[in-house]
Amino acid sequence: MEKYYYDLHIHSCLSPCGSDDNTPNNIAGMAKLCGLDIVALTDHNTCKNCPAFFEAALNYDIVPIAGMELTTAEDIHVVCLFENLSDAMAFDEEIDKRRIKIKNRIDIFGNQFILDGKDNIIGEDENLLSNATTVSLEEVPSLVEIFGGIAYPAHIDRQANGVIEVLGTFPETPHFDIVEINRRDKVDEYVEKYKLYDKRVVISSDAHYLENIRDKENFFELDEGLKSAQAVRENVFRLLR
Numbered sequence: 001m002e003k004y005y006y007d008l009h010i011h012s013c014l015s016p017c018g019s020d021d022n023t024p025n026n027i028a029g030m031a032k033l034c035g036l037d038i039v040a041l042t043d044h045n046t047c048k049n050c051p052a053f054f055e056a057a058l059n060y061d062i063v064p065i066a067g068m069e070l071t072t073a074e075d076i077h078v079v080c081l082f083e084n085l086s087d088a089m090a091f092d093e094e095i096d097k098r099r100i101k102i103k104n105r106i107d108i109f110g111n112q113f114i115l116d117g118k119d120n121i122i123g124e125d126e127n128l129l130s131n132a133t134t135v136s137l138e139e140v141p142s143l144v145e146i147f148g149g150i151a152y153p154a155h156i157d158r159q160a161n162g163v164i165e166v167l168g169t170f171p172e173t174p175h176f177d178i179v180e181i182n183r184r185d186k187v188d189e190y191v192e193k194y195k196l197y198d199k200r201v202v203i204s205s206d207a208h209y210l211e212n213i214r215d216k217e218n219f220f221e222l223d224e225g226l227k228s229a230q231a232v233r234e235n236v237f238r239l240l241r
Helices: 024-033 050-058 085-098 137-146 163-167 184-193 229-240
Strands: 002-010 038-044 063-071 077-082 113-115 121-124 149-153 178-181 200-203 219-222
Touching: 002 024, 002 063, 002 077, 002 229, 024 038, 024 050, 038 050, 038 077, 050 063, 050 085, 063 085, 063 229, 077 085, 077 137, 085 149, 137 149, 178 184, 184 200, 219 229
Parallel strands: 002 038, 038 063, 149 178, 178 200
Antiparallel strands: 002 219, 063 077, 077 149, 113 121
């Protein structure tokens, strides 16, 4: 087996709270400097910068994963990851129908830039991306599965938009096989307190700024000799499923 260092929760400049410097190429370059092998782009309620990130990742030998940080109707954040870019973009279209469209206040929330693979601005989402959608937590796993993806609660150890903070405990339903914890030193505490013994714990940065992307620490053990990004993604999703 071979170690692949990962970060499965990073925001680009399309997220309103993300830095304008968080372009696809800058994220891929910083990930390379940090020693990461696998990186998921997970903007708030959109996948529209994932095509650019896939193109940028080629320049830095990073394995890209297309994702989204979905905000449920309960204001809970859920990481949604997709093995194939096309599935992520189809999911993006579905979630766009379920968004509550409120005009973005750039002076308050920041820009929401859509870029191409060379970091040129090709568009901008005019409606705020970070607010709640009409998708309930209960329907998230089955909805994401329809599009070939996996979903799990984000940063359960944080107050803002964490499932435990919002609901007061970790819910029995819907069932999640995976949980994300933001701080490694909180893993044992949360696993014990909320009886998460049957869950796979993923530790990711939720980076909104380039300097928040962490040096390599968390890894998956995958098959040796994988020769393509697609082969690596297939192994990652087989492991997570």
